[in-house]
Amino acid sequence: MQTPRGLVLVVEDDPAIAELVTLYLRRDGFGVRVERDGAAALAAVREARPAVVVLDIGLPGMDGIEVCRALREGGDWTPVLFVTARDDEVDRVLGLELGADDYVSKPFSPRELVARVRSVLRRAASGPARPEVLRAGELRLDPGQRRAWCGEAELRLTPTEFDLLAHLVRSPGQVFERAELLGAVWGYAAAAGTRTVDVHIAQLRAKLAPRTPIRTVRGVGYSIEP
Numbered sequence: 001m002q003t004p005r006g007l008v009l010v011v012e013d014d015p016a017i018a019e020l021v022t023l024y025l026r027r028d029g030f031g032v033r034v035e036r037d038g039a040a041a042l043a044a045v046r047e048a049r050p051a052v053v054v055l056d057i058g059l060p061g062m063d064g065i066e067v068c069r070a071l072r073e074g075g076d077w078t079p080v081l082f083v084t085a086r087d088d089e090v091d092r093v094l095g096l097e098l099g100a101d102d103y104v105s106k107p108f109s110p111r112e113l114v115a116r117v118r119s120v121l122r123r124a125a126s127g128p129a130r131p132e133v134l135r136a137g138e139l140r141l142d143p144g145q146r147r148a149w150c151g152e153a154e155l156r157l158t159p160t161e162f163d164l165l166a167h168l169v170r171s172p173g174q175v176f177e178r179a180e181l182l183g184a185v186w187g188y189a190a191a192a193g194t195r196t197v198d199v200h201i202a203q204l205r206a207k208l209a210p211r212t213p214i215r216t217v218r219g220v221g222y223s224i225e226p
Helices: 015-027 038-048 064-073 089-097 110-125 159-169 178-186 195-208
Strands: 007-011 031-035 052-056 080-084 102-105 134-136 139-142 147-150 153-155 214-217 221-224
Touching: 007 015, 007 038, 015 031, 015 110, 031 038, 038 052, 038 064, 052 064, 052 110, 064 080, 080 110, 089 195, 102 110, 110 159, 110 178, 134 159, 139 159, 159 178, 159 195, 159 221, 178 195, 178 221, 195 214
Parallel strands: 007 031, 007 052, 052 080, 080 102
Antiparallel strands: 134 139, 139 147, 147 153, 214 221
């Protein structure tokens, strides 16, 4: 069967949810492989090389957070979209700190999940909006190669982190509201929640330490120092 949009690995131990997600993804042109536990998920990522992983946090045995940590520590930066049954900020923040690209909370709309998958893949596969290297202070970004440096040190960024940083660097000194960044980088409405923006900014700051050019404008949003 042709899968023009690529293969999605769905890691979900609830058969009903896995079947529903599979149905909607296949309707949208994705190939789908389903695994029920963390160990099988790791093996499937290595074997099948999916375009994106839809990863439930509450898996039996090795949970989704452990799976994502194992992938990132092994140098595998396949885009990950977390699914969590717990409306818990700790789960969300921890997941994104591990290098996940987005999350949805149960119960979720299957259409929304598919839209999030498409958005993650757009960020992972997008080419440069402009061919030139982007610069701001010690920061240097090559959108064509999707590589970034701070001084002489190359930064290891997720696709989402790269796109967020590039969006800021393209307009140094301009203050962007969280909702603006959510729409420009993630591609969905602010109603989905802007906490994701704050978490990714925190992660970028950690990677740009000890001195980060990202400035918080209290009550408004973020900017890159010119």
